[in-house]
Amino acid sequence: xxxxxxxxxxxxxxxxxxxxxxxxxxxxxxxxxxxxxxxxxxxxxxxxxxxxxxxxxxxxxxxxxxxxxxxxxxxxxxxxxxxxxxxxxxxxxxxxxxxxxxxxxxxxxxxxxxxxxxxxxxxxxxxxxxxxxxxxxxxxxxxxxxxxxxxxxxxxxxxxxxxxxxxxxxxxxxxxxxxxxxxxxxxxxxxxxxxxxxxxxxxxxxxxxxxxxxxxxxxxxxxxxxxxxxxxxxxxxxxxxxxxxxxxxxxxxxxxxxxxxxxxxxxxxxxxxxxxxxxxxxxxxxxxxxxxxxxxxxxxxxxxxxxxxxxxxxxxxxxxxxxxxxxxxxxxxxxxxxxxxxxxxxxxxxxxxxxxxxxxxxxxxxxxxxxxxxxxxxxxxxxxxxxxxxxxxxxxxxxxxxxxxxxxxxxxxxxxxxxxxxxxxxxxxxxxxxxxxxxxxxxxxxxxxxxxxxxxxxxxxxxxxxxxxxxxxxxxxxxxxxxxxxxxxxxxxxxxxxxxxxxxxxxxxx
Numbered sequence: 407x408x409x410x411x412x413x414x415x416x417x418x419x420x421x422x423x424x425x426x427x428x429x430x431x432x433x434x435x436x437x438x439x440x441x442x443x444x445x446x447x448x449x450x451x452x453x454x455x456x457x458x459x460x461x462x463x464x465x466x467x468x469x470x471x472x473x474x475x476x477x478x479x480x481x482x483x484x485x486x487x488x489x490x491x492x493x494x495x496x497x498x499x500x501x502x503x504x505x506x507x508x509x510x511x512x513x514x515x516x517x518x519x520x521x522x523x524x525x526x527x528x529x530x531x532x533x534x535x536x537x538x539x540x541x542x543x544x545x546x547x548x549x550x551x552x553x554x555x556x557x558x559x560x561x562x563x564x565x566x567x568x569x570x571x572x573x574x575x576x577x578x579x580x581x582x583x584x585x586x587x588x589x590x591x592x593x594x595x596x597x598x599x600x601x602x603x604x605x606x607x608x609x610x611x612x613x614x615x616x617x618x619x620x621x622x623x624x625x626x627x628x629x630x631x632x633x634x635x636x637x638x639x640x641x642x643x644x645x646x647x648x649x650x651x652x653x654x655x656x657x658x659x660x661x662x663x664x665x666x667x668x669x670x671x672x673x674x675x676x677x678x679x680x681x682x683x684x685x686x687x688x689x690x691x692x693x694x695x696x697x698x699x700x701x702x703x704x705x706x707x708x709x710x711x712x713x714x715x716x717x718x719x720x721x722x723x724x725x726x727x728x729x730x731x732x733x734x735x736x737x738x739x740x741x742x743x744x745x746x747x748x749x750x751x752x753x754x755x756x757x758x759x760x761x762x763x764x765x766x767x768x769x770x771x772x773x774x775x776x777x778x779x780x781x782x783x784x785x786x787x788x789x790x791x792x793x794x795x796x797x798x799x800x801x802x803x804x805x806x807x808x809x810x811x812x813x814x815x816x817x818x819x820x821x822x823x824x825x826x827x828x829x830x831x832x833x834x835x836x837x838x839x840x841x842x843x844x845x846x847x848x849x850x851x852x853x854x855x856x857x858x859x860x861x862x863x864x865x866x867x868x869x870x871x872x873x874x875x876x877x878x879x880x881x882x883x884x885x886x887x888x889x890x891x892x893x894x895x896x897x898x899x900x901x902x903x904x905x906x907x908x909x910x911x912x913x914x915x916x
Contacts, residue, residue, distance in 0.1 A: 436788045436790075437781075437783060437788055438783050438786055438787060438788040439786075439787060439788060440477045440484070440787060440788055441472065441473070441475040441476060441477040441486065441787045442472040442473065442476065442477065443468065443472055443476045443477040443478045443487075444468070444476075444478060446478065446479055450480075450481060451478070451479040451480050451481060451482070452478035452479055452480050452485075453480050453481065453627065455478055456478070456480060456485075456621045458619070458621070458622055458885070459885050460883075460885050461619075461772070461773070461885070462769075462772040462773060462798055462799075462800035462801060463800075465487045465489065465773070465796065465798040465800075465801065466489060466798060466800070466801040466804075468487055468489070469487070469489025469490070469798065469801060473489075474488065474489055474490030474492070474493040475487070475488060475489075475490075475493060475784070475785070475787060476489070477787075480621070480627055481627045481628070483627065483793075483794060484789075484790055484792075484793040484794065485793070485794045485796065486789060486793055486794070486795050486796065487796045487798055488795065488796065488797045488798060489798045489801050489802070489805075490802075491802045491805070491808065491830070491834075491835060493784075493785070494797045494802070494835075494839060495839065496784070497782075497784055497795070498776060498795070498797065498839035498840040498842075499839055499840050501782065501784075502840035502841045503779070504778055504779055504780055504782050505776050505777075505778055505779075505782075505795060505840060506529045506776065506779070506840050506841040506842055507528060507529040507776065507777040507778065507779045508525070508526055508527060508528055508529070508775065508776070508777055508842070509620070509775055509777040509792075509794050510528075510629075511526065511620050511626060511775075512623075512625045512626050512629045512631075512632050513617070513618075513620075513622070513623045513625050513626050513643065513647060514526075514614070514617065514618035514620070514650075516632065517625070517632060517643075517644070517647035517648075517651065518613075518614075518617065518618070518647045518650040518651050518654065519650070519651040519654045519655060520614070520618070520654065522658075522694075522698045523698060523701065523702045523705065524536045524537070524540075524698075524699065524702035524706070524845070525702065525706070525774075529779060529841070532695065533841075535695050536695060536698070536699050536702065536845075537841075537845055539678075539682055539695070539696070539699045540699065540703070540845035540846065541845060542681075543678050543681050543682070544590075544678065544703075544845070544846060544848060544849050545845065545848070546848060547848050547852070549848075550848050550849060550852060551748070552676070553589075553590050553849075554747075554748045554852070556586060556589050556590060557586060557748070557852055557853060557856050558745075558747055558748065558856060558860075559913055560582050560585045560586045560589070561582065561856050561857055561860050562745065562860065562909075562911075562913050563582065563585070563913050564578055564579070564581075564582040564857070564860075565745075565860060565861065565864060565865075565909045566909055566910070566913070567581070567582075568861075568865070568898055569898075569900065569906075569909050569910070572897070572898040572899075573895075575716070575719060575896070575898065576712075576716055576893065579712050579715045579716055579857075580604075580608060580712050581596070581601075581604060582857075583707070583709070583711050583712045583715070583853065584596060584601070584603070584604035584607055584608070585601075585604070586707070586853060587607075587703065587704055587707035587849075588603055588604070588607075588661065588704065589675070589677070590677060590678055590703070590707075590849070591661065591677060591678050591679060591700050591701075591703050591704045591707075592661040592662070592664060592665040592677050592678070592679050592700065592704070593665055593668060593674050593675035593676065593677035593679065593680055594661055594664055594665070594677075595675075602660075603660065603661055603664075606653070606656060606657050606660065607657060607704065607705070607709075609653050610650075610653045610654055610657045610705065611705065611709040611888070613649070613650045613653055614650070614654075614705070614887065614888075615709070615884070615887055615888050615890075617646055617647075617650060618887045619885075619887055620775060620794070623643045624643075625643055631643075636648070654701075657701060657704070657705065658697055658698060658700075658701040659697075661700070661701075661704065662679065662696075662697045662700060662701070665677060665679040665680065665683070665700075666683070669683060669684070678699075678700055678703055679696065679700045682696045682699070682700075683696060703846055703849075706844065706846050707846055707849055707850065707853075709888050710770050710771065710850055710888060711850050711853040711854060711857075712890070713768065713770045713888055713889060713890045713891070714764055714765060714768055714770055714850070714854050715764075715853070715854060715857045715858075716890065716891055717764055717767065717768030717891050718761075718764045718768075718854070718857065718858055718861070719861075719867055719896055719898075720768075720879055720881070720891050720894055720896070721763075721764065721767060721768075721815045722862075722867040722896075723867055723868060723869055723879055723894070723896040724815065724878070724879065724881070725815045726868065728760065728815060728816070728817060729862065729866075729867060731756055731817075732756055732757050732760050732817075732858075732862050733862050733863070733901070735754055735755075735756045735757055736754065736757060736859065736862055736863050739753045739754055740754075740863060742902070742904045742905070743904070743908075744908070745860050745863055745864070745908055746856075746859035746860055746863050747856075748852070748855075748856065750859070751855060751859075754859065755821075756817060757855075757858060757859050757862065758855070759817035759818065759819075759820040759821065760817040760858060761851075761854050761855045761858045762817070762820055762831060762832055762833065763815055763816065763817045763819070763820070763832075764854060764858065765832045765833060765836045765851075765854065766803045766809065766812075766832035766836070767815050768883070768889075768891065769799060769800040769803050769804070769836065769883075769889060770836065770888060770889060771799065771836070771838075771887065771888060771889070772798070772799055772800035772889055773796050773797055773798055773799055773800070774797065774799070774838050774839075774842065775794055775795065775796055776794075776795040776796075776797070776839075776840075776842060777792065777793065777794055777795065778790070778791050778792060778793045778795065779791065797835075797839060799835055799836060799838075802835050803832055803835065803836060808829065808830055809829055809830070810829070813881075833847070833851065837850070863901075863905070863908070864900060864901060864905040864906075864908055864909050865898050865899065865900065865901060865905070866897075866898075866899050866900075866901050867896055867897070867898055868896065868897045868899075869896065869897065870895040870896060870897050871897075877895055879892075879894035879895065879896065880892055880894065
């Protein structure tokens with residue numbers, strides 16, 4: 407995290423002076439003013455204003471004070487925070503050719519190695535090829551339907567694990583997410599416990615969540631620090647980056663090699679990687695694109711759905727009336743003799759709305775940085791080329807002007823009622839914007855829905871009672887790039903003997 411030592415302050419001051427002098431000599435008059443924002447310090451700008459703990463809360467306060475676009479400047483890097491869905495869509499969707507780049511991030515992108523993954527790719531041909539791969543194979547519900555049996559089977563296995571060890575809920579969710587994404591990405595079937603690829607993904611994603619927030623390390627503002635040797639005082643970030651890079655490279659290489667070995671042996675299962683490799687002779691560049699497309703799917707899907715599904719169990723613990731309404735709908739449509747499947751989805755509108763509310767109430771990715779490829783003037787404000795654009799997705803999903811009582815978990819907000827239109831579908835913003843929208847959004851949406859429907863069909867989820875006292879979980883989320891609910895306790899029990907029997911049925915194989 408950002409620690410300002412004497413050495414760092416020296417670098418900071420020297421860089422600030424350099425930036426200031428260059429600006430005095432070369433800067434021309436801007437064609438329009440910058441948006442308002444916190445007043446920075448001489449030379450170093452707003453370096454002390456950048457939040458590092460739950461930044462979305464500080465950004466939201468800026469929105470209240472300065473309006474839909476706030477501006478700060480850190481050592482010459484212009485940063486614009488967007489707190490309005492309307493403004494965000496006008497900029498990132500309608501002007502996507504200008505706002506679809508990614509910034510060069512020295513720590514997580516360059517030093518940790520994430521520059522090869524989809525989320526960090528600069529706007530250009532390689533990004534187009536990655537997205538083409540995703541769109542062809544999992545770019546729609548229809549394309550994804552071939553993998554529905556895998557989702558259903560692994561979620562049934564999840565129910566059995568929860569029944570056996572309900573106190574290990576978070577671990578079961580993570581294991582199931584890993585099983586689904588590894589099977590779809592590489593055709594790899596995970597082991598029951600201590601699977602090496604699941605463990606590898608957990609390690610990589612934990613490192614990414616803790617160390618990838620732009621600005622948490624001074625090297626993000628002073629790229630020259632990247633050249634400092636690892637042993638130099640104050641350069642502990644270099645060791646962290648090296649360890650993260652080694653984990654990421656192993657996560658990209660090991661399952662990719664497995665998939666290729668299975669193909670060579672003629673026993674490969676259908677997967678994202680198989681579909682991209684089968685019957686093709688690849689150049690080194692094409693092989694690189696397939697390898698890093700696959701690990702982008704693997705990494706992107708192995709943690710985001712974990713956060714959302716864990717939040718579903720938290721919401722059901724806190725809002726029992728919602729749980730009962732969804733269970734009543736499932737009982738009426740599906741009945742007690744089988745588990746819900748994707749074939750039931752269209753017939754379960756309240757359960758669908760509940761899954762939407764999970765995505766709104768629990769903001770998995772609070773913001774996703776964009777960068778500009780050219781100068782722009784928006785609503786009279788100057789946005790220079792190379793600026794960092796931060797849409798505050800958390801606030802958009804908690805904006806009281808968009809969502810009534812946003813802290814309340816209320817699926818009914820997505821139905822027309824008393825002459826009022828349904829509130830905005832959170833999927834229009836929680837997966838990002840423009841040409842950087844998450845290409846795995848349909849996979850994440852499917853995983854959350856099937857976990858919600860199956861879990862509600864067979865389990866009653868409630869508060870734990872300890873020593874005669876009911877324990878109410880705290881709603882608190884971590885500050886990482888992917889935000890997770892604070893660990894909590896809940897009671898998970900079969901709803902009936904029939905429900906118990908459904909969980910205990912043998913699980914089919916794909």
